[in-house]
Structure formats: C-alpha cells, structure tokens
Amino acid sequence: xxxxxxxxxxxxxxxxxxxxxxxxxxxxxxVAASMTTYxxxxxxxxxxxxxxxAQLFVPQIDNLGPQNGSTHNHLPDALTYRDAMxxxxxxxxxxxxxxxxxxxxxxPQDGTHxxxxxxxxxxxxxxxxxxxxxxxxxxxxxxxxxxxxxxVIVISQRLNQQVYGGVNSVGRALNVDGHDYxxxxxxxxxxPQPRFYDVNNSTGFGDAPDFYLSFTRAIATQTGSxxxxxxxxxxxxxxxxWDGWLRSECVWASFWVELPDASAVQRYNQFLSGYVAxxxxxxxxxxxxxxxxxxxxxxxxxxxxxxxETKVSLLVAAGxxxxxxxxxxxxxxxxxxxxxxxxxxxxALGASRGAIYRQFVAEAAAVGMAGGLLxxxxxxxxxxxxxxxxxxxxxxxARLTPALVLLTVFVAMLATVIAALYPAWRAxxxxxxxxxxSQ
Amino acid sequence: xxxRPILSxxxxxxxxxxxxxxxxxxxxxxxxNALSIIHQRVTRLSRPSGLDEADVLVIQNQWIGRPSMQxxxxxxxxxxxxxxxxxxxxxxxxxNGYPLGVDGWSKGVRYTMDQQTATSPSAIYFADDHALAxxxxxxxxxxxxxxxxxxxxxxxxxxxPRVVIVTKAxxxxxxxxxxxxxxxxxxxxxxxxxxxxxxxxxxxxxxxxSQAWDERSLLVPFRLLDGSTSYVVRARxxxxxxxxxxxxxxxxxxxxxxxxxDKDIKPYATIRADAYRTDRGIxxxxxxxxxxxxxxxxxxxxxxxxxxxxxxxxxxxxxxALGATKHDILSYFCTENLLLSAxxxxxxxxxxxALNALLVDQFEMQRLSLNYIVAGMIVVVxxxxxAVFVPAxxxxxxxxxxxxxxx
Numbered sequence: 001x002x003x004x005x006x007x008x009x010x011x012x013x014x015x016x017x018x019x020x021x022x023x024x025x026x027x028x029x030x031v032a033a034s035m036t037t038y039x040x041x042x043x044x045x046x047x048x049x050x051x052x053x054a055q056l057f058v059p060q061i062d063n064l065g066p067q068n069g070s071t072h073n074h075l076p077d078a079l080t081y082r083d084a085m086x087x088x089x090x091x092x093x094x095x096x097x098x099x100x101x102x103x104x105x106x107x108p109q110d111g112t113h114x115x116x117x118x119x120x121x122x123x124x125x126x127x128x129x130x131x132x133x134x135x136x137x138x139x140x141x142x143x144x145x146x147x148x149x150x151x152v153i154v155i156s157q158r159l160n161q162q163v164y165g166g167v168n169s170v171g172r173a174l175n176v177d178g179h180d181y182x183x184x185x186x187x188x189x190x191x192p193q194p195r196f197y198d199v200n201n202s203t204g205f206g207d208a209p210d211f212y213l214s215f216t217r218a219i220a221t222q223t224g225s226x227x228x229x230x231x232x233x234x235x236x237x238x239x240x241x242w243d244g245w246l247r248s249e250c251v252w253a254s255f256w257v258e259l260p261d262a263s264a265v266q267r268y269n270q271f272l273s274g275y276v277a278x279x280x281x282x283x284x285x286x287x288x289x290x291x292x293x294x295x296x297x298x299x300x301x302x303x304x305x306x307x308x309e310t311k312v313s314l315l316v317a318a319g320x321x322x323x324x325x326x327x328x329x330x331x332x333x334x335x336x337x338x339x340x341x342x343x344x345x346x347x348a349l350g351a352s353r354g355a356i357y358r359q360f361v362a363e364a365a366a367v368g369m370a371g372g373l374l375x376x377x378x379x380x381x382x383x384x385x386x387x388x389x390x391x392x393x394x395x396x397x398a399r400l401t402p403a404l405v406l407l408t409v410f411v412a413m414l415a416t417v418i419a420a421l422y423p424a425w426r427a428x429x430x431x432x433x434x435x436x437x438s439q
Numbered sequence: 440x441x442x443r444p445i446l447s448x449x450x451x452x453x454x455x456x457x458x459x460x461x462x463x464x465x466x467x468x469x470x471x472n473a474l475s476i477i478h479q480r481v482t483r484l485s486r487p488s489g490l491d492e493a494d495v496l497v498i499q500n501q502w503i504g505r506p507s508m509q510x511x512x513x514x515x516x517x518x519x520x521x522x523x524x525x526x527x528x529x530x531x532x533x534x535n536g537y538p539l540g541v542d543g544w545s546k547g548v549r550y551t552m553d554q555q556t557a558t559s560p561s562a563i564y565f566a567d568d569h570a571l572a573x574x575x576x577x578x579x580x581x582x583x584x585x586x587x588x589x590x591x592x593x594x595x596x597x598x599x600p601r602v603v604i605v606t607k608a609x610x611x612x613x614x615x616x617x618x619x620x621x622x623x624x625x626x627x628x629x630x631x632x633x634x635x636x637x638x639x640x641x642x643x644x645x646x647x648x649s650q651a652w653d654e655r656s657l658l659v660p661f662r663l664l665d666g667s668t669s670y671v672v673r674a675r676x677x678x679x680x681x682x683x684x685x686x687x688x689x690x691x692x693x694x695x696x697x698x699x700x701d702k703d704i705k706p707y708a709t710i711r712a713d714a715y716r717t718d719r720g721i722x723x724x725x726x727x728x729x730x731x732x733x734x735x736x737x738x739x740x741x742x743x744x745x746x747x748x749x750x751x752x753x754x755x756x757x758x759x760a761l762g763a764t765k766h767d768i769l770s771y772f773c774t775e776n777l778l779l780s781a782x783x784x785x786x787x788x789x790x791x792x793a794l795n796a797l798l799v800d801q802f803e804m805q806r807l808s809l810n811y812i813v814a815g816m817i818v819v820v821x822x823x824x825x826a827v828f829v830p831a832x833x834x835x836x837x838x839x840x841x842x843x844x845x846x
Contacts, residue, residue, distance in 0.1 A: 019742060026735050033728060067555050103667065105503050105698045117501055117698045178504040221505075224594065224666075231627070232547070245595040308802045309721050316473060319794070320728050323465045327739040330458040334746030389720035422454065 001355075002362060009363035016335060020367060023331050023416075027371025030324030031412040032378030037310070037317040039379075039404055040386055043397035044205065045306045048192035052132055053296040056196075057257050057265070059087065059272055060292040063249050065285065068232050072290055076230065076251040077200040077303065081219075084253040088124065092271045093257035094264065095126035098215055099197055100253050103226040106210075107175040108163055118159060119226070120211035121198070122218035128154070128185075130258045131197065136160075138170035138185035141214060145184075149220045153181035154212040160186045179221070181213065193397055196296055197256055199303040201227030205393040225252045269293055307394065321415065328419040332367075336360055336423045343427055344435025353428040360424035361417060368416025372409035379408055445775045448751075455743055456779065463783025463819055466736045468790035471815040472798060473725040473732075475807050480722040484715035486653070488538045489606070489640030491575025492707045494529070494679055497537060498670040498687055499703035503696045508593045511664040514694065519569075521693045522670060525686050527678030530573040533670055535565045535663045536644050537574075538656070539714035543644030546598070546627035548613065548657070554625070559612045561605075562643035562656040563598065563626070565663045571604075571638065573673045579607060581620035581636035584660045594665040599629045601660075604636040608654035626657065645714045679706060733822055740826035744772065748834040755834055756841025765835040772831030773824060780823040784816040791815065 013020045047053050061083050064070035079087070084098040102122050107115040127133070128140030137160075141152040153174055160169050173180045187208070194204030222242045231250040239247060259265045272291040279285050294302060336343075343356055351359075379400065386395035449456045506514060515533050522531040536543040544564075547557025564570075567589045571578060581604070588602055603626065610619035623631035641656045670690075674682040683706060687699050712719075748755070755768055795807035 022738055022742065026738065029731055029735070033731070037724075069556065103501070105501055107503065114695075115503055115698050117700055117703075240596050241593070242595055307717070309717055312476070312798065312802055312804075313721065313724055315798075316469060316476075316725065316728055319465065319469045320732055323462060323469065323732060324735060326458055326462045326465065327735055330455065330462065330739050331742045333454060333458070334742050338746060338749060389724045391717055426454070 001358075005359045005362040006366060008359060009366045012335070012339065012363065016338070019331060019335050023328055023335075023367050024370045024374055026324050026327055026331075027368060027412050027416055028374030028378055030321040031372060031375030031408055031415070032382055033317040034314075034321045034411070035375065035379045035404065035408045036382030036386065036398075037313040039383065039398040039400070040390055040394065041306075041310045041314045043399075044194065044310050044394055046193070047297060048194060048196050049132060049296065053196075055258050055260050056130070056296040057093075057259055057268070058294040058296075058299045059255055059257060059268070060290075060294070061272070061276060062287075062290040063251065063285065064232060065287040065289075067287075070290075072292075075290060075292055076232075078228065078230070078251040079253045079255050080249055080251050081246045081253060084255050086275065087255055087257075090271065090275075092268055093259055095130045095258040096256065097124040097127045097130060098253045098255050099123045099127065100215075100218075100225045101198060101201055101209075101227040102213070102218055102223050104211070104223070105177045106159070106163065107178070109173075109175055118210035120209050120213065122213055122215045122223065124215050126258070127212065130256065131192070132190075134188050134190045136186045136188040137168045138183070140212075141184050146214050146216050149216045150214060151179060151181045151217060152184045152214060154185040154187060155183055156187050156208050156210050157189060158208065159210045176211075176213075187212075194300060194305045196300060196305070197254060198227070199300060199305045200254060203307070203391065203393065204300075204303075204305045205391065205397065207393075219246070228252060265293065307391070309390065310394070313389070321411075325415050325419055328416060329422060332360075332364060332420050332423040333426065336427045339427075340430050341435050343430045344432040347430065347432035356430075357424050357428040360427050361420050364416045364420030364424070365413055368413035369409065371416060372412030375412050376405060376408050379404070442774070442778070445771065445778060448754075449775070449778070452747065455747065459740065459743055459779045460783045460786065462736055462739055463780055463823065464787035464790055466732055467784050467787025467812075467815050467819050468794050469732060470729050470818070471787075471791040471807060471811045472794050473729045474815065475795070475811050476804070477722045477725045477729075478811075479805055480718040480725075484718045484722075486642065487640045488642040488707075488711065489574070489576055489638065489654075490538060490707060491673070492711065494674045494676060495574065495707040496672050496674065496679065496683055496686075497540070497705050497707070497710065498672060498690070498699060499667065499705075500670060500690065501667045501698040503698060505666065508591075508664045511666075512591050512662065515662055515664070515668060517693065518670065518690055521689050522672060522686055525682060525689050527675050527682050528686060529673045529675050530569050531670055531672045532567050532569040532573050533565070533662055533668050534570070535665070535669065536562075537564070537669060537671055537710075538642035538644065539710050540644045540669070541713075545643075548609070549625040550613070550623075552625050552630060559609065559655055560652050561609055561626070564641070564656060564658050565592075565661050566604070566658040567660065567662065570658060570671075573671050574641075575673070576641055577639040578604075579637050579639045580610075581634070583636060584658075588660045590661055591664055592661040594663065597629065598627055598659060598661070600626060600632045602635045603632045603660075604638060604658040605634055606641045606654050606656045607637055607639050609657060610634070610637045612655060626659070632659075733818070736819075737822055737826040740776070740823055741830060744776065744827050744830040745833075748772070748830050751834075752837060752841050755837050756839055756843070759837065759839035759841070760843075768835040768837075769831050772827055772834055776823050776827035776831075777820070780820045783823075784819055787819070788812050788816065 060075040061079060062070050062075045063080055064076055088096060088098055100122050102120055104118055104120060105115050106118045125141050125143050125146050136157055140154060145152050160166060169183045169186060172183050174183055191208035229250055229252040257268060259268055276289040276291055280289060383398060383400050386398050519531055519533060522528060543562055545560050545562050548559050548561045549557050568584045568586045571583050605619060613624060614622055619634050619637055622634050625631055640654060642654055643656055672682060672686055683704060687704050791807060791812055798804040799806055
C-alpha cells in the first residue's frame with residue numbers, strides 16, 4: 001500500500017512540480033536555518049564535564065563591600081591573593097586549586113626557531129585530577145612540587161609537537177623565558193569547552209592552553225596574570241611593586257574546590273562564613289561580608305558563558321521554522337484540495353477515509369524527506385558559513401555530527417507530517433458524490 | 440468595492456484565511472525584531488573609533504628574560520627610535536592598549552578623593568606626546584602632552600597622573616557645562632589630576648565595551664614598563680604594506696631578545712574587523728532570515744491565492760457573465776488580500792511587541808521603536824499586494840463562459 005501511495009505522490013509531483021518544489025525548498029531552508037543555529041547553540045551550551053560538574057564549586061568572597069557596589073548577586077568573580085592562599089592552606093575541600101592565566105615566552109633550544117609566546121595557566125597539583133585532565137605521556141605534578149615551588153611544567157600535545165616533534169618529552173627540559181622547566185606530563189586533546197575554570201577572564205572558547213605550571217612557582221618568579229585584575233576594592237594606593245600587589249585587595253585569582261557530597265558543601269559554606277567573620281573581626285572588612293558557593297553550571301550561567309547571540313539566533317531561526325510550517329500547511333491544503341476530483345474517484349472506487357488520510361500523510365512525509373535532505377545539504381553549507389556569523393572559536397565547535405544529520409531529516413519530516421494532518425483530514429472528508437457530479 | 444461579499448467568501452475558507460493571517464502576523468513579528476537587531480548592530484559597528492584607521496597598525500611586543508624596569512625603559516626608548524627610522528613610517532608610541540583592542544585597563548573616575556562611588560568608569564590609555572599624532576585623534580580643546588610631562592611607571596605601581604587628556608564623551612559626563620579643560624578629577628585611587636586636553640572621539644577597548652560608557656576614555660602621560668607592550672604605528676599614506684613588513688623586522692634586527700608573532704602584527708582594519716565580528720555576523724544572519732522569510736511568505740500567498748482562484752472559477756465566471764469587469768475581479772482579489780494583510784499586521788504588531796519584550800528581558804536588547812512596526816507593516820502589506828497580483832490577474836482573464844461550463 002505504501003508503495004502505491006508513493007506512486008500517487010510521484011504522479012502528483014509530476015502534475016504540480018512547482019508547488020511541490022516550493023514546499024521542499026521552504027522546508028529545507030527552514031530546517032537548515034534552525035539546525036545550523038542549533039548546532040552552534042548546542043556546541044556552546046554543553047556541560048564541559050558532565051560526570052563531574054555537580055562536585056565542582058567556585059567560592060566567592062565579598063572583599064569589596066557594599067560601598068564599592070558589590071551586592072549579594074554581584075560579588076567579585078575572583079579572589080585576592082591572600083584569600084586564595086588562606087583557602088588553599090585551610091584545605092577544607094577534598095581538592096582545591098587557585099588558578100590564573102599566564103603568558104610566557106617559550107625559547108626553543110635548537111638554535112633555528114625563534115622564541116614564541118604561549119598561553120597557559122598557573123595552578124596547584126589538584127587541578128589535573130579535579131578536572132579529569134587526560135595525559136598522553138606522564139602525569140601532573142605533586143603537592144610536594146607545589147610546596148617546593150618546583151620548576152615543573154605540563155605541556156599540551158601541540159606544544160609537544162612543536163618543540164619535541166611529538167615524542168615522549170617527559171623528563172626533558174623546556175626553556176620558558178630563560179628558565180629551564182622539567183616536563184612532567186603531556187596533555188592529550190583535553191580541552192573542555194567552555195573553559196569553565198577561566199570564563200571569568202575570557203570568552204571560554206578556543207584552542208587548548210599550551211602549558212600548565214605550578215602556582216607557587218609562578219608567584220615566586222613574579223609572573224603576573226594575563227587575565228583580569230580588578231582593584232576596585234583598593235580605594236587607597238597600593239604599596240608599590242610585586243609584594244604590594246600580592247597584599248592588595250585586587251582580585252585576580254580564580255579558585256575551584258571539589259566537594260563530593262552535600263555535607264561537604266555545607267561544611268565548606270560554614271568554613272567560608274567563619275573565614276569572613278574572622279576577617280571582619282581583624283578589621284579588614286568593615287561590612288557584613290557575604291560569601292557564595294557556585295556549582296559549575298550555575299557559574300557558567302552567572303558569567304554568561306553562552307554568548308547571547310547564539311540564543312537570539314536560535315530563537316529567530318525557530319520562529320522562521322514556525323512560519324515555514326504554517327506556510328507548508330497552506331500549500332499542502334491548496335495542493336490536496338486541487339485534487340478533490342481524484343479523491344472523489346478513489347473514494348467512489350472503494351478507498352476508505354483512512355486510506356485517503358494515510359495517502360496524503362505519506363505524500364507529505366515524502367515531501368518532508370526531500371526537504372530534510374535539502375535541509376541537510378544547506379545545513380552542511382551553513383556550517384561552513386558559521387565562521388562569518390559567529391566568533392571563529394565558537395564556529396569551530398559546531399559540527400555536522402551523525403546525530404545532527406538524523407535530527408535534521410527527522411525535524412523536516414516531523415514538521416511536514418504535522419503540517420499535513422489538517423489538509424489530509426480535509427481530503428478524507430471530500431464528498432465523492434459532489435466531486436463526481438461536477439466532473 | 441464591496442467588502443461584505445469578500446468576508447462571506449472568506450468565511451467559507453476559514454482554514455486558508457487563518458493560515459494566511461497567521462503567517463503574515465508571524466512574518467511581521469520576526470521581520471520587525473530582526474530589522475531592529477540589524478539596526479542596533481550596524482549602529483554599533485559604524486561608531487567612530489576616533490582613529491585615522493587607514494594608516495595605523497599595532498605591533499605587540501614581549502620581552503624575553505624578564506628585563507628589569509630600568510632595562511625596559513631603555514629598550515622601549517630605543518625601540519621607538521628604531522621605529523621612527525623605518526622608511527614610510529610617520530610616527531609611533533608605546534602603550535598598554537588601544538581602541539577596539541582586546542586588552543585594556545579601566546578605572547573609576549571621581550571628582551574628589553573622599554567621594555565613595557565613582558562618577559564614571561573610564562578606559563585608561565598610556566600615551567606620550569606622540570600619541571595624538573600617531574592615532575590621528577582630533578584635539579578639540581586644550582593641548583597635547585608635552586615631552587617633559589612623560590614619565591615611566593612600573594606595571595605594579597599605582598597610577599598617579601598629574602595631567603590627563605579625556606574624550607569629549609567623558610568630559611561631557613563629568614562636566615556637562617563644557618569646561619573640562621583645567622578642571623581636576625581623581626583617576627582610580629590617585630590624587631587629583633588636571634585635565635589639559637579634550638579629544639573628540641576615542642573608543643574604549645572591547646574588554647570594556649559597554650553601552651553605559653561608550654567612548655569614555657582618558658590618556659595618561661606614562662610609558663608602562665611591563666613585559667608586554669603594544670607599539671602603535673602610523674604609516675605615511677600608501678606605505679602601510681611596507682611598514683607592516685619592515686617595522687617588525689627592524690625591531691627584531693635591533694634586538695632579537697623579544698617575541699613578535701605573526702598574530703602580533705595587525706593593521707587597524709583587522710583589529711576593527713575582529714572587534715565587530717559578532718555584530719556583523721548577527722546583522723548578516725538577521726538579514727538573510729528577513730529576506731528568506733519575506734520570500735517564503737510571498738510564495739505562500741501566491742500558492743494559496745492561486746488555489747482559491749482555481750476553486751472559484753465558476754464563481755468568477757458567473758460574476759463576469761452578470762456584468763463584472765476584469766478590473767472588478769482583479770480588485771476583488773487584491774482587496775481580499777488587503778483585508779487578510781490588515782488582519783495579519785494587526786496581530787503581527789502585537790506579536791512583534793511580545794517577542795521584543797522577551798528579547799529585552801532575556802538578552803538586554805533595546806526596545807522596538809514604533810517606526811520598525813510601521814515600516815514592517817508597510818513592507819508586509821506591499822509584499823502581499825505584489826504577491827497576489829499575478830493570480831488575481833489570471834483570475835480576471837477567465838472568460839465569462841466558465842460559468843456555463845460545468846452546469
């Protein structure tokens with residue numbers, strides 16, 4: 001029966017190719033617009049660490065005070081050095097790390113390549129197990145290395161390729177700005193997007209960092225932050241130089257803790273309240289200082305990690321698909337009712353209402369399938385064009401995955417079948433006698 | 440033209456009527472908001488940066504081996520000399536950031552030191568006496584920095600400027616009476632500084648982009664002694680390409696202990712394109728959606744009207760036989776479409792406002808101006824009329840004999 005319906009659909013296509021083509025094109029374009037924007041949206045709004053995100057938290061401390069514009073919903077989004085160190089040394093969480101972005105010059109020792117700049121992070125040993133970083137060679141460093149400000153470095157696969165030609169470089173020396181560092185690990189393609197641990201400094205999207213080194217070592221070598229440094233809390237002049245900056249109320253250190261269960265979260269909240277109360281007592285804060293503990297996903301929301309453009313585009317494209325759907329209902333209605341005579345004949349020859357209904361829904365599904373295939377090729381084209389529409393770092397994330405291919409065809413077929421429900425119902429209720437009389 | 444018969448005919452085509460009205464309404468709602476988004480984005484990306492952009496380029500420089508502050512000061516001075524000797528180069532200066540750049544400093548500006556909250560935030564640009572000439576900034580009041588006012592400041596020191604140059608936008612915010620030159624302001628935690636000059640435009644850096652403090656920038660007479668420096672360079676007209684090639688080479692030849700990567704050398708056109716990439720992309724996407732949407736709706740109207748004409752062949756034939764002219768038939772279908780469009784745009788205007796309210800609420804967009812709704816209504820009605828014309832004209836060409844055909 002289905003084959004017969006397809007035959008009828010083909011015949012109907014031959015009779016009104018213009019109308020059918022129009023439906024296919026409209027469905028294809030509508031689906032492609034929605035799918036392209038959806039692919040971008042999904043790429044940027046995903047959970048960077050799905051199995052771990054519920055255990056990762058960001059503490060916030062109000063070192064600004066209400067007179068400098070901080071409110072409960074808007075506390076400084078990084079910590080001062082002294083607060084970060086106090087939280088590090090307290091070790092109340094299962095794991096914890098202070099983090100800040102650094103820019104360094106890597107100096108190849110082969111005598112032929114010029115030095116180049118590399119982006120990385122200064123962090124504590126817990127960074128790697130906490131964020132489930134995966135290694136190609138070697139491992140992260142140890143707490144002892146943090147204690148002794150060791151000159152250890154973990155490099156990316158790309159930097160390993162660039163400097164060592166891709167061989168296992170663990171144990172070899174890397175010259176960073178005139179100092180030798182010992183490579184202890186090479187990260188494979190681990191690059192969570194958005195880069196949740198740095199969304200307070202950057203857009204959160206981009207290539208993997210080139211290296212990671214010990215926070216204590218970076219401080220010892222007086223390496224400044226390559227990210228945001230906000231000194232809104234220092235209304236009075238800072239003490240000059242590096243030490244003055246470390247002692248200042250400038251916020252620039254990100255801080256992450258791993259808290260495996262609710263009781264750990266509660267304990268950490270209590271610890272934070274106790275800590276700020278102590279700071280108030282010692283006269284550092286002249287206000288009732290607030291604290292906050294964000295989960296990873298709440299933190300991404302709070303920092304606006306998903307670019308609003310991607311949401312607006314998705315919304316407008318979905319509206320466009322809705323118009324395409326309404327349009328298709330109208331066109332299908334026109335197409336089907338034009339064939340009232342044929343329906344009359346089929347009904348008179350014994351086809352049931354259900355058969356007519358199924359015939360037109362099947363025909364619509366065929367149109368939807370064609371629209372879906374067209375939509376697919378247009379989506380593929382759209383993927384090439386995302387570079388023009390979005391930040392390249394974001395556009396690069398949107399890919400035509402097998403799931404997206406299936407979804408595209410499915411959405412087009414579903415939309416067309418939904419569009420066909422009413423016209424097919426109208427067709428099934430055509431009066432055969434009326435049609436036969438007027439032939 | 441009588442409207443009553445049209446309405447009674449439409450009552451017999453409820454489904455088609457509702458579909459066309461709905462489609463017109465949705466189209467209007469989306470097109471109005473898309474046009475408004477395009478307008479906002481295009482306004483943003485056509486703001487003046489204040490620079491003479493065609494001849495300006497930026498070279499990002501990183502010193503190797505952590506030189507001391509004294510060393511950096513000497514290195515920077517010799518770099519500027521090297522740069523000024525490059526053929527085709529007009530002027531150059533060293534800074535921490537530049538308009539539309541990614542990195543930037545900002546500080547709160549207050550009238551007095553005991554004022555608790557800042558009157559306005561401001562972008563902070565390090566500059567010397569060459570900065571205005573290099574960037575091509577237009578000085579509209581006061582004077583430029585003098586060479587003897589330029590001092591050096593270490594990266595972690597507190598900014599303590601004696602004199603500053605502000606943009607007109609910042610001057611207007613601080614001193615609305617227009618007497619900024621000679622007045623004093625406190626920048627960050629510094630004691631009062633005197634405003635010596637006002638420049639017409641100077642955009643903030645992208646990191647500090649915000650509607651609220653558009654173009655509020657100020658220049659301070661310091662060289663910032665940091666590991667990383669931006670050299671802003673101006674080429675003589677037509678010499679940009681050769682300076683882009685020669686200036687970094689001259690710097691590396693003079694002192695190879697530095698990093699200047701390929702991405703660190705940018706003509707200002709690239710900086711502008713990067714800064715506004717998202718705005719341009721969104722405007723483009725909304726434009727494409729508008730065009731395709733209007734095309735889709737027009738095609739839908741043509742399709743449905745053709746269907747109605749084919750259904751009413753007999754009806755048209757009867758009217759023609761009873762004396763209706765071709766023009767009567769044409770105007771019947773055009774009026775019918777006008778009625779549908781009117782219903783559609785009325786509902787569409789409400790939908791447009793509702794959609795805009797959602798966008799304003801969720802994405803901090805601007806309110807939809809009434810002009811867009813009116814313009815959108817006119818566009819949609821005209822689109823409907825032109826879409827209906829071909830099927831209506833075909834209907835008017837039906838001979839009266841149609842009426843007798845199938846009786």
